[in-house]
Amino acid sequence: MESRTEINKLGEFGLIDRIKSGFSNKQPSTILGIDDDAAIIDTGNNYHLLSTDMLLEGVHFDLSYMPLQHLGYKAISVNVSDIAAMNGIPKQVTVCIGLSNRFSVEAVDAIYDGIRKACESFKVDLVGGDTTSSRSGLVLSVSVLGEVTKKEVVKRNTAKVKDIICVTGDLGGAYMGLQVLEREKQEFQENPEMQPQLEAYSTIVGRQLKPVARMDIIYELADLKVIPTSMIDVSDGLASDLMHICSQSEVGAVIYEDKLPIDQMTYQTSVDFKIDPVTCVLNGGEDYELLFTIRQKDFELIKNHPDIHFIGYVQEKNKGINLVTKSENVVAIQAQGWNHFKK
Numbered sequence: 001m002e003s004r005t006e007i008n009k010l011g012e013f014g015l016i017d018r019i020k021s022g023f024s025n026k027q028p029s030t031i032l033g034i035d036d037d038a039a040i041i042d043t044g045n046n047y048h049l050l051s052t053d054m055l056l057e058g059v060h061f062d063l064s065y066m067p068l069q070h071l072g073y074k075a076i077s078v079n080v081s082d083i084a085a086m087n088g089i090p091k092q093v094t095v096c097i098g099l100s101n102r103f104s105v106e107a108v109d110a111i112y113d114g115i116r117k118a119c120e121s122f123k124v125d126l127v128g129g130d131t132t133s134s135r136s137g138l139v140l141s142v143s144v145l146g147e148v149t150k151k152e153v154v155k156r157n158t159a160k161v162k163d164i165i166c167v168t169g170d171l172g173g174a175y176m177g178l179q180v181l182e183r184e185k186q187e188f189q190e191n192p193e194m195q196p197q198l199e200a201y202s203t204i205v206g207r208q209l210k211p212v213a214r215m216d217i218i219y220e221l222a223d224l225k226v227i228p229t230s231m232i233d234v235s236d237g238l239a240s241d242l243m244h245i246c247s248q249s250e251v252g253a254v255i256y257e258d259k260l261p262i263d264q265m266t267y268q269t270s271v272d273f274k275i276d277p278v279t280c281v282l283n284g285g286e287d288y289e290l291l292f293t294i295r296q297k298d299f300e301l302i303k304n305h306p307d308i309h310f311i312g313y314v315q316e317k318n319k320g321i322n323l324v325t326k327s328e329n330v331v332a333i334q335a336q337g338w339n340h341f342k343k
């Protein structure tokens with residue numbers, strides 16, 4: 001009898017590992033393949049960076065609260081974020097769109113208005129794509145090509161013991177924004193007369209609907225002449241993404257609860273929803289902030305940056321990946337993150 005393994009037994013990362021194990025790179029220009037935020041390709045003077053990300057209706061977005069312009073913007077932004085995570089500059093994108101007959105030409109215009117806005121703000125050109133019909137709702141898949149000099153490329157697997165762990169912006173907002181949107185949707189379904197009360201939550205709702213890739217940080221780090229020793233964008237949640245850096249770099253880490261950046265609105269909303277704010281910061285996904293490590297000697301150069309937070313340091317692998325709580329307990333960090341195949 002043929003055996004059958006459920007995908008959720010492997011999980012998303014297990015499945016990717018399984019796919020990866022069946023392939024080996026043959027091209028000398030393939031410097032880095034599957035494993036990082038983007039692949040690294042040697043083009044002579046510089047490296048090219050290539051990454052792709054897909055957004056599916058019903059999995060990644062719900063059109064009952066996601067405006068089409070925002071969706072277009074987000075599809076580009078999350079791809080640009082992967083180039084930022086390699087310390088690169090995005091240059092070109094291609095967009096594949098799957099549409100069912102629910103969508104009008106005006107709806108497509110709205111999606112592309114958002115795509116245009118993102119292309120303008122990140123200075124990338126839309127250079128191609130593919131258009132197809134879809135039987136299961138809207139599909140948006142974007143690929144992005146970026147560039148970086150060979151000495152400035154930053155990978156996930158190069159963090160060193162004693163490096164300082166940094167994160168930009170604040171965390172957990174996109175997750176709490178999603179909770180607010182889901183609650184409003186449910187209340188609207190129960191009572192369609194009700195108007196959604198979203199203004200009070202505009203910051204976190206915006207974090208969910210229209211995340212902005214932190215290219216600003218990449219330009220500022222370049223101006224300050226700081227090259228991180230490792231970097232990843234926070235798409236699955238701080239815990240999961242820190243674990244990626246640690247496992248690939250073969251190091252451990254300590255982060256401090258009192259140093260974790262959380263916005264006042266995220267904090268208050270998580271308390272109102274009876275969700276532990278720390279859980280929200282550690283495991284809420286889709287913030288698209290940058291998590292990176294720097295050498296101690298570079299601390300002086302960025303210590304006054306208003307939007308970079310120093311949350312801990314890298315330690316030997318055998319010491320584990322730990323959180324020091326406000327009451328000074330040391331707890332091992334576990335990643336919940338986003339697992340699309342979780343039951």
Ligand code: ADP
Pocket residue numbers: 016019033034035036037038039052053082235236
């Ligand atoms: P990110 O969250 O930064 O977009 P992912 O966790 O989606 O990264 O992917 C991790 C790595 O696995 C990346 O290098 C990505 O290109 C690769 N990858 C993901 N899915 C597949 C797949 N189906 N086939 C080949 N490589 C994949």
Ligand code: MG
Pocket residue numbers: 036037081082085232233235
């Ligand atoms: Mg990424």
